[in-house]
Amino acid sequence: MxxxxxxxxxxxxxxxxxxxxxxxxxxxxxxxxxxxxxxxxxxxxxxxxxxxxxxxxxxxxxxxxxxxxxxxxxxxxxxxxxxxxxDPPFNRTQGVEVVVAVRLSSAPPGIATAVELDSPGRHFGPFLGWAPTLAAASALARIFP
Known part of the structure; x- marks a missing residue:
């Protein structure tokens, strides 16, 4: 530092x-x-x-x-x-925290977004903001069908 x-x-x-x-x-x-x-x-x-x-x-x-x-x-x-x-006083949150859930064990494997960690699969995140996370998860689902 x-x-x-x-x-x-x-x-x-x-x-x-x-x-x-x-x-x-x-x-x-x-x-x-x-x-x-x-x-x-x-x-x-x-x-x-x-x-x-x-x-x-x-x-x-x-x-x-x-x-x-x-x-x-x-x-x-x-x-x-x-x-x-x-938790600094001048920082402010700009969105909802969202995780990306990857289910490799299902047929077919799936990629989804979730707000709660109780959804099945391995979780990545949390990421800030629903819309950009959903767009990224959708792109991954198209690349890895």
């Missing part, structure tokens, strides 16, 4: 990763992820930042901690773990 002050943004890596924005007391305000950490984190300090709540949060940031990752998928995984453990 790398810890920087907001005036040291140029030192951020350009690779994928997760990041935490902390206030002056070390409290975690926000957890995020990016395909390119440097450009994503710098965007919080850009003139184009228009959301009032976000501007208020950014004014409180005194430290940025980044966890570089090997891929965007790994960054998303790190972010999810951090969000579950830390």
């Amino acid at each position: 790398l810890s920087l002050a907001p005036n040291e943004l140029a030192a951020l890596p350009a690779r994928p990763g997760a990041y935490l924005l902390l206030d002056g007391r070390g409290r975690i305000l926000y957890v995020g992820r990016a395909g390119a950490l440097r450009s994503r984190v710098r965007s919080y300090w850009s003139a184009g930042l228009t959301r009032p709540g976000l501007r208020g949060m950014v004014r409180r940031v005194r430290r940025i901690v980044v966890a570089p990752a090997a891929s965007e998928h790994e960054a998303a995984f790190i972010e999810r773990i951090l969000l579950e453990r830390l």
